[in-house]
Amino acid sequence: xxxxxxxxxxxxxxxxxxxxxxxxxxxxxxxxxxxxxxxxxxxxxxxxxxxxxxxxxxxxxxxxxxxxxxxxxxxxxxxxxxxxxxxxxxxxxxxxxxxxxxxxxxxxxxxxxxxxxxxxxxxxxxxxxxxxxxxxxxxxxxxxxxxxxxxxxxxxxxxxxxxxxxxxxxxxxxxxxxxxxxxxxxxxxxxxxxxxxxxxxxxxxxxxxxxxxxxxxxxxxxxxxxxxxxxxxxxxxxxxxxxxxxxxxxxxxxxxxxxxxxxxxxxxxxxxxxxxxxxxxxxxxxxxxxxxxxxxxxxxxxxxxxxxxxxxxxxxxxxxxxxxxxxxxxxxxxxxxxxxxxxxxxxx
Numbered sequence: 001x002x003x004x005x006x007x008x009x010x011x012x013x014x015x016x017x018x019x020x021x022x023x024x025x026x027x028x029x030x031x032x033x034x035x036x037x038x039x040x041x042x043x044x045x046x047x048x049x050x051x052x053x054x055x056x057x058x059x060x061x062x063x064x065x066x067x068x069x070x071x072x073x074x075x076x077x078x079x080x081x082x083x084x085x086x087x088x089x090x091x092x093x094x095x096x097x098x099x100x101x102x103x104x105x106x107x108x109x110x111x112x113x114x115x116x117x118x119x120x121x122x123x124x125x126x127x128x129x130x131x132x133x134x135x136x137x138x139x140x141x142x143x144x145x146x147x148x149x150x151x152x153x154x155x156x157x158x159x160x161x162x163x164x165x166x167x168x169x170x171x172x173x174x175x176x177x178x179x180x181x182x183x184x185x186x187x188x189x190x191x192x193x194x195x196x197x198x199x200x201x202x203x204x205x206x207x208x209x210x211x212x213x214x215x216x217x218x219x220x221x222x223x224x225x226x227x228x229x230x231x232x233x234x235x236x237x238x239x240x241x242x243x244x245x246x247x248x249x250x251x252x253x254x255x256x257x258x259x260x261x262x263x264x265x266x267x268x269x270x271x272x273x274x275x276x277x278x279x280x281x282x283x284x285x286x287x288x289x290x291x292x293x294x295x296x297x298x299x300x301x302x303x304x305x306x307x308x309x310x311x312x313x314x315x316x317x318x319x320x321x322x323x324x325x326x327x328x329x330x331x332x333x334x335x336x337x338x339x340x341x342x343x344x345x346x347x348x
Contacts, residue, residue: 010081010104011042013089015064019099022091024048033205034100048091049191050100056202057098060191063087064101083156086190101191110176110186112138123188124172124235128243143261144295145179146239151288152185153235157228158281160193168192168223170231171210172238196224210234213249213274229278233271236264247272263291 024037028050037048067086070077080086087101112122115137126133127149130140141149153175160167169192176186194200204215204222212227214220220227237245241256247269260268267287270279 010067010086010088011045013042013046013102015061015068015089017089017091017102019091019093022048032207038105039102045105046088046102047105048100049103050091051098053203053205055098055191056200057090059194059200059202060087060090060098060101062195063191063193064090079159083152083159083185084187084190103190106176106186106188109178109180109184114138121176122178124175124177124239127177128172128238141177141179142297143240144292144297145183147261147288147292147295148183149177149179149185150232150236150239151285151292152183153187154232154281154284154288156185156187157232158285161196161225161228161281164196165193166196166223166225166228168194168204168227169206170223170228170235171207172235173207175235194222209246214276219275225281226276226278229271229281229284230273232281232284233268233278236260236268237272240264247274249274261291261295263287263294 023040025040026038028035028037033052034049035052037050038044039046039048064087067080067088070080081104085103085106087103089102090098091100091102093099106121110122111119112126113119115135122138126138127141127146130138134140157167157170167187167190169189174188176188178184192205200222206215206223208216210231212220212223212230215223215227234247237247237256237260240260241258245256255265255269264287267279267284271284
């Protein structure tokens, strides 16, 4: 298994940074519920993620403290830097309220130079929509490269699980990838990482098309470890099969179309069940290792016809929010829908 390069360390920052002390430039890149700005200084390695809605101060402080505890040359610290764009500092407004976070900028290896002369972050949408991606100069990954990328992704989520953490906003747009000089994965929106089973004040902002049906139906209030397994199964089906594939709303065996390696199908179908239990991530790791042993280096994924799929933000059905949370969620949903459309446009 290849090993990703590890940044020696993250930029040295205080735990709290006043927004007035930041010098940003550019128009910013708008996301679902935030805008990301480049920041002067810090060796050009920091981005400012400014929130459009209020976020939990306690949750963000917890994440910043965790990275500080790990970023000391330990194996955990190296793994964290290698796989996650983790919050480095909380940014505060003049009144002391949280206005955003500072996060590390992705290395150049995660950026694609398109034939349109644009440079874009190479997220998993370029794996899902590889026919369209090839038209703008992004070379398709081989089957083996996709298996390695999926394993790196699952390994990162398993690392979180071992520490009692869960990423609530897993989607193709929040996963960056590269295969040159070697396969590598970087997970974004790490301010959506929470202690599993914790009660938090933040509204749930995610994408319906990637969200556990147990969450959408109100069976569980927020994504849990079984939700992560669901997202892994869905990601696998869409990376190898059809990007718009959806599992059945029931627990029937609704297989994705051709392209998914046969060795992955059983665990995939168990993972996208509408209800729990679902297989643990360590089982995914073992099966991916077996599939890699049996897969030649240059095999390409057979693709069926691909149609464009625009994700929808999370609906409120089955969930209960207070008035402030409903307003915040509505703002986030609107921003998320706009961001999804812009993402597909920018791939051209």
